[in-house]
Amino acid sequence: MTAYSLLDLVPVVEGGSVSQSLANAADLARHVEALGFSRYWTAEHHGMTGIASAATSIVIAHVAAATSTIRVGAGGIMLPNHSPLVIAEQFGTLDALFPGRIDLGLGRAPGSDQKVARAMRRTLESDANAFPQDVLELQSYFADDGQTGISATPGAGADIRLWILGSSLFGAQLAAALGLPYAFASHFAPDALDGALAIYRRDFRPSAVLAKPYVMAGFNVFAADTDDEAELLASSQQQAFVALRTGNPGRMKPPVANYRQSLGAQGAAILDHALRCSAVGARAKVARDIAAFVERTGVNEIMVASSIYDHDARKHSLEITADVMRELAVAA
Template sequence: MKLSVLDLAPADPDTSYETALADIVRLAQRAEGAGFERVWYAEHHNMPSIASSATSVLIAHVAANTERIRLGAGGVMLPNHSPLVIAEQFGTLAALHPGRIDLGLGRAPGTDQKTFRALRRDPMASERFPSDVVELQEFLAGRKPIEGVGAAPVAATPPPLYILGSSLFGASLAAQLGLPYAFASHFAPDQMTQALATYRENFQPSEQLEEPYAIVGANVVAHTDREVAAEIEREVLKRRVASFVKRANAEARPFTDDELELIVDSPQGRQITNMMRVRAVGDAEDVRAGLVQIQAQTGADELMLAFHGRSAEERLGALDIAAAAELDPAR
């Protein structure tokens, strides 16, 4: 079973951004040493708790501080950019780090409507996502989809494209274009089974890919002590609920810990925490069993793991436990 990492690039409230960025590098280095396939970072804007807004810059920095592991965007939110600019950025990255750069693409803006306006983008940009993906593909290959306009640098090995999604739209597009598909089941699992089936049933071979290739996101909360893992899980879920409330009402006062406990157990709280239900929690044996079950349920070619914890050290520890979990489904 191929394992990869989705680094959510958390900027913990009690640390500086400089520390958060250094922790991101440490996680990639640890993942490389443990034999993970790749590490991806997602583009988000106007979210102070996430340090991956300048995704291509972050990838460049991590690539310069690692040696072999693949690195990429999981993803670039293409409606926020012109295909030409992304082709220039990722063509540069692929030329600097040959054979190590991936480009995952998402259709959502990855932010709220006010921030989308601040990005100076057309509200209809999401509707052009399929044609923009094709245009980007042409630019990266060194062709000129717009007469007289090409992207440079053009890498000898262009970065492979991946379609990200949490619905049937992305699954259908990935199948139509013959591209790998990464399903965001780590935060939006409702249509996971249907989307993966749609992708596989409708896949059309392409220059990049002969057969369907599906990546499935999963959350991991792990500790050598199962009870501590359960404590971490509870804290992660409380933070998740608090972030949703804050996003809905930026002026809301912070909740006390007792209030969060009540909210998490409420119907509304369970609706939010249920979005993270594709997860493996516990010690090495629990995590191994959980991930094997997710792979068996989805038939994923690769699991992309988002490691959670109350600190960078707990996230690093969770990565170590997953790496040592002997993920053999036949075991």
């Protein structure tokens, strides 16, 4: 059975507010918990007016307090932005508040541009190539094994489920070497998906936390009662992607009919390439596309990415997605 989870970037829509986006995040988490989703993740982004999850650990606490059983976590924390000790303390606190429910996905991208990265770090001397050592240091704080000479409080002994995130081969190699679960960002960077999964599975070394490879992959789902309605809903995310790629990110815009066609052949091809790990349509089409993705990749879990302008339409899309996943599980 393929598990299914939700990645929520806590979008701020045009005409909306950060307060409303955070209220929507809690409501959405309660909704997907009731629908049987395995986990709710949010991600660290900075300097983006359309994303309200910059203070990621605080958002996780907000969502975890609004739910009771679903796992809640970061997909992910960009470790080069932080000292491992600070992250150990933050997530140790989350584990103390919500024991056994906290995930921590770790990435090495900045989650911002260089200007914003400098403002966060005060210096750019931190090295993304030190990411593996930072992960080991973080593991040491949680294990409280004395290797750092510091006991993280909170943090020491915390029951945190660590993941390695990636959109290239690097993360796959690290996750395999450390025997950790691996999550691939195929919902926006699908090119290296097959190669990364092959490397992770081939080179995986069993660890104390994981006996065999476990793979999650991002997958966009925009589901509605009709194919045309789903295409319309997807246009808000398409606009956001184009705005980001052209250096003009902003708040999520309302859907636009025939948006892909308005870009011309070249623009539509770029969009289709980057977002090709997607299902857009009514129930039958979504079911076919998800089934084909699972069959091709063999992933253990799908991380559904579903940024939709209208909150109620987003909840309905996730209802359809959950129904499809349950039907696929029965068919399997």
